[in-house]
Amino acid sequence: METASEIADRLSRASCRKFYDVYRAIDWPERLDDAAWAMSPELVSLHGTPAWDALDEAGRHRLALHEMANVFSLILHGERLLVQGLAHRLYARSNNRPITGYLHHFLDEENKHMVMFGEYCHRYVGKVYPDKKLALAPRPLAPGEEEVVFFCMAMVVEELGDFYNVVIEQDERVDALTRRINQVHHIDEARHLAFGRLHLAELFERHAPGWDADALAAFRRWLGDYLRACWGEYYNPAAYRDAGIADAYEVRQAAIGHPAAVAHRVRASEKLVGYLLRTGVLAERPAL
Ligand SMILES: [Fe+2]
Numbered sequence: 001m002e003t004a005s006e007i008a009d010r011l012s013r014a015s016c017r018k019f020y021d022v023y024r025a026i027d028w029p030e031r032l033d034d035a036a037w038a039m040s041p042e043l044v045s046l047h048g049t050p051a052w053d054a055l056d057e058a059g060r061h062r063l064a065l066h067e068m069a070n071v072f073s074l075i076l077h078g079e080r081l082l083v084q085g086l087a088h089r090l091y092a093r094s095n096n097r098p099i100t101g102y103l104h105h106f107l108d109e110e111n112k113h114m115v116m117f118g119e120y121c122h123r124y125v126g127k128v129y130p131d132k133k134l135a136l137a138p139r140p141l142a143p144g145e146e147e148v149v150f151f152c153m154a155m156v157v158e159e160l161g162d163f164y165n166v167v168i169e170q171d172e173r174v175d176a177l178t179r180r181i182n183q184v185h186h187i188d189e190a191r192h193l194a195f196g197r198l199h200l201a202e203l204f205e206r207h208a209p210g211w212d213a214d215a216l217a218a219f220r221r222w223l224g225d226y227l228r229a230c231w232g233e234y235y236n237p238a239a240y241r242d243a244g245i246a247d248a249y250e251v252r253q254a255a256i257g258h259p260a261a262v263a264h265r266v267r268a269s270e271k272l273v274g275y276l277l278r279t280g281v282l283a284e285r286p287a288l
């Protein structure tokens with residue numbers, strides 16, 4: 001099996017080959033295609049709930065646009081934190097040269113993604129939705145846990161985002177520009193995820209054996225809470241309100257607990273949760 005250093009080297013070469021100028025990679029039309037969906041309707045957070053049934057076709061399209069912008073905003077905020085943490089880790093003593101080399105690409109690519117997502121949100125809905133995630137209460141961390149936590153956060157954001165990217169880029173009902181952005185992102189993310197999966201498994205293997213049972217349990221509790229907090233943001237009352245839905249907060253509360261929404265979260269988290277269980281990072285399926 002490849003080590004994280006070997007894979008970092010290979011991925012750096014791939015990033016060089018696929019290097020692009022974000023300012024030229026995409027042609028931004030004045031308007032999106034009105035006849036097309038802005039995202040796959042089945043991915044809209046209210047899909048399958050009574051609030052969705054109550055909308056007419058135009059209302060569903062309007063909601064899909066604001067939800068696409070919400071998903072892009074969520075990924076952008078995740079990337080913002082990722083860039084901070086990656087910059088902080090550049091040339092860290094614990095990193096070897098191949099890993100530092102790859103972190104340069106990782107940073108470059110996340111910066112480009114934020115340019116792309118920010119442009120989409122500003123152009124087509126006039127804003128980036130603000131980051132609403134509440135910081136989870138600080139707790140004492142075991143040795144090495146900060147590293148493990150950081151790469152877990154990266155993986156949650158990237159795996160969930162990638163689930164949306166892959167479905168949307170393949171969906172012919174979706175507007176061409178939106179599909180293209182999802183595709184550009186997915187191509188880079190496939191490398192980030194390949195690196196992240198190996199790196200996180202190595203970090204966990206290195207550090208977790210030194211944690212006592214309480215520390216391990218606290219870490220796993222945090223990870224479940226973090227995953228649920230990330231999902232909570234997919235149900236954004238501000239996006240509902242912008243799409244013309246009254247009682248946006250009540251709609252959110254009803255949707256988030258609806259069995260169709262729970263089933264969607266389980267399905268969309270499957271790859272991520274499967275990885276976390278396989279590597280022992282989690283011991284059991286988190287409630288979603
Ligand atoms: Fe990204």
Ligand SMILES: [Fe+2]
Binds near residue numbers: 110158188189192
């Ligand atoms: Fe990424």
